[in-house]
Amino acid sequence: MGKIRIQKVSGAVFAALILLSICVFCLFFFGGDTPEAERLVADTSMWEPKQTNAVLFWMYFLAALTILVTLITALYQFFSELKHDPKGALMSLVGIILLIVLLGVTYAIGNGTPLNMVGYEGTENVPFWLKISDMFLYTIYFMIALMLLLMLGFAIRKRFI
Numbered sequence: 535m536g537k538i539r540i541q542k543v544s545g546a547v548f549a550a551l552i553l554l555s556i557c558v559f560c561l562f563f564f565g566g567d568t569p570e571a572e573r574l575v576a577d578t579s580m581w582e583p584k585q586t587n588a589v590l591f592w593m594y595f596l597a598a599l600t601i602l603v604t605l606i607t608a609l610y611q612f613f614s615e616l617k618h619d620p621k622g623a624l625m626s627l628v629g630i631i632l633l634i635v636l637l638g639v640t641y642a643i644g645n646g647t648p649l650n651m652v653g654y655e656g657t658e659n660v661p662f663w664l665k666i667s668d669m670f671l672y673t674i675y676f677m678i679a680l681m682l683l684l685m686l687g688f689a690i691r692k693r694f695i
Contacts, residue, residue, distance in 0.1 A: 551596070558592045561585045636673055644668030 565585040573582045583589075608630060616623040645668055646661025 555592065555596075558585075558588055562589045636676060637669060640672035640676070641665055641669040643672065 562583050562585045565583060565588075568582040568584045568586075570579075573580075608626070612623050612626055615626060644665035646665045648659050648661070648664070651659065
């Protein structure tokens, strides 16, 4: 009974997030154009949607929510398993530890050289933020490659077993 209620609640939350995402993206695509005098792009003749910030903040919110839910569920799983199987509980942390190590390595190999961007007057063109963006890009590339290798490996394994 409890599992069915959890599935209904999570399904409703998922549906609400999807509907809000659709609304935000419709607002982005059909919400009008930023007046030329207020555009942030170097070439003001290019189209700049008026609601770009709404989409960016919505994506920040979804990313933060995903990280928060992932951490809460990982900690819940760890502490609930710690009672019954301490060794198994520690093994459940291996994935998180490997991700932290991967983030550290990809941050270290990131390039911090400031970019030459025409018309940019912001404060984020500094080594820290450039290395952070490289860190996330390299981590995404690594995770996609790992996913593809695992899919291929499991398909081959299934074929021969």
